[in-house]
Amino acid sequence: MKIATWNVNSLNVRMPHLKQWLAAAQPDVVALQETKLEDSKFPDTELAALGYRSVFSGQKTYNGVALLSRHDMPQNIVTDVPGLDDPQRRILIADVGDLRVANLYVVNGQAVGSEKYAYKLDWLARVTDYLANEAARHPNLVVLGDFNIAPDDRDVHDPAAWKDQILCSEPERAALRRLLDLGLLDSFREFHSNDGAFSWWDYRQAAFRRNLGLRIDLVLASQNLRPRFAGASIDLEPRRWERPSDHAPALLELNA
DNA sequence: ATGGTGGCAGAGCCA
Numbered sequence: 001m002k003i004a005t006w007n008v009n010s011l012n013v014r015m016p017h018l019k020q021w022l023a024a025a026q027p028d029v030v031a032l033q034e035t036k037l038e039d040s041k042f043p044d045t046e047l048a049a050l051g052y053r054s055v056f057s058g059q060k061t062y063n064g065v066a067l068l069s070r071h072d073m074p075q076n077i078v079t080d081v082p083g084l085d086d087p088q089r090r091i092l093i094a095d096v097g098d099l100r101v102a103n104l105y106v107v108n109g110q111a112v113g114s115e116k117y118a119y120k121l122d123w124l125a126r127v128t129d130y131l132a133n134e135a136a137r138h139p140n141l142v143v144l145g146d147f148n149i150a151p152d153d154r155d156v157h158d159p160a161a162w163k164d165q166i167l168c169s170e171p172e173r174a175a176l177r178r179l180l181d182l183g184l185l186d187s188f189r190e191f192h193s194n195d196g197a198f199s200w201w202d203y204r205q206a207a208f209r210r211n212l213g214l215r216i217d218l219v220l221a222s223q224n225l226r227p228r229f230a231g232a233s234i235d236l237e238p239r240r241w242e243r244p245s246d247h248a249p250a251l252l253e254l255n256a
Numbered sequence: 257a258t259g260g261t262g263g264c265a266g267a268g269c270c271a
Contacts, residue, residue, distance in 0.1 A: 009271085010263055034271085036263075061264055062271095108271055116270095148271090202271090203261040246262075246271085 001028040001254050005103070005144040005217055006238075007200075007247035011035040011064075014245055015043060021238050021249065022050055028070045029096050030249075031103035033146045035064035042066065057089045065092040065103050065145070072097045081130035084123065091127065093134065100138035102131060104145035112169050120148070124175040128182070135182040135222070143184060144219040146200075146247065149176045151186060154195040155215035167214060184220040187232045187252040199234050200247045208239055219252040228255045 004027040008014040011032065022030070035042070035058050042056045051070055057079040058064035067074050074094035081091060090105040104127065109120035135141050149172045153159035162168040180186065188197070198213025207213065219232065230253040239248040 013263070034263095062269090110270080205260060207261095243262090 001097075001256065002251055003027065003029040003031075003099075003101070003142060003144065003219065003254065004249050004251045005031040005033070005146070005219060006249040007033040007105070007146040007217060007245060009034045009036075009245045009247065011037050011043070011066075013243065015046070017238055017241060017244065019050060020241075021235075022052065022068075024237070025235060025249070025251070027068075027249075027251065029099075029101060030068040031092075031101070031144050032066040032068070033064070033090075033103070033105035034062075035066055036061055037064055055092065055094060057092050059087070059089045063089045063105055065089060065105050067092055067094055067096065067101060067103055069096050074101070081127060083126045083129070086123070090123075098140055100134055100141045102134065102141070102143040102145075104143065104147065106146060106148045108148045109166050109172070111166050112164060117166065121171055121175055124172075124179070128175070128179045131179065132182055135184075139222060139224045141182075141184070141222045142219065142225070142252070143179065143221075144250075144252075146216060147176060147218050148216055149173060150214045150216055151176055151189075151218070154193075155198070157196070157198065157212045157214065162214075167216060180220065183223050185223055185226060187219045187221050187229060188215070188234070188250065190226070190229055191232045197234060198248075199250050201239065203246050217247055217250040219250055221252060221254075225254065229253075230255050
């Protein structure tokens with residue numbers, strides 16, 4: 001089975017892209033971020049016609065997450081975690097088949113030292129505390145989404161320019177390591193050790209054409225699932241289409 | 257260079 005994450009940067013704008021990509025890539029589970037849709041406007045009927053059940057936690061204008069599943073209806077949904085009294089819709093955790101799937105749209109953080117940066121680190125700490133309980137309860141945990149953190153310098157097109165900048169700072173990387181220390185693997189790195197593999201490119205300055213990107217969209221999975229890993233990839237194709245999201249989908253393939 | 261591009265909303269915020 002294929003499990004994927006994609007920050008679509010407005011599902012209203014990107015619905016044609018999503019439909020084309022679902023048909024081409026045939027993923028079984030898809031975590032979406034930045035849907036920017038109130039729940040009453042989520043296109044669940046249209047997605048059901050394509051064979052996908054969907055659950056979602058959205059809001060107007062900003063944020064918004066969703067999980068699509070081709071087979072099992074997502075169950076036991078969590079959208080809020082203790083200690084985070086947060087109106088921003090960034091979390092959607094559900095059982096999908098024999099997996100516990102946590103879709104995260106991690107806070108961007110704007111700039112190191114800003115108020116939003118402090119919010120990002122606090123948010124990550126509290127979500128990690130909550131996911132520790134999920135990891136203890138569920139042997140097959142997948143935590144995926146837009147982490148807004150490049151795990152190490154291989155994930156950055158120009159590590160010198162980005163050193164200690166937002167998305168790359170040491171406190172952010174330490175917060176991500178603390179999440180991985182729950183017993184999770186960055187699945188992409190189980191298959192690829194090279195640099196230059198990115199999932200996000202700024203819309204400005206032809207960054208995608210020049211491959212000036214970062215790898216910030218991750219599929220983390222329990223070490224317990226390692227024997228089932230069949231491949232991991234980033235699909236660059238939808239980033240080449242007209243009016244694309246600034247992110248590309250990242251995928252993990254698991255054997256049954 | 258405090259720029260640049262895009263989405264939402266209809267000016268400024270967020271990424």
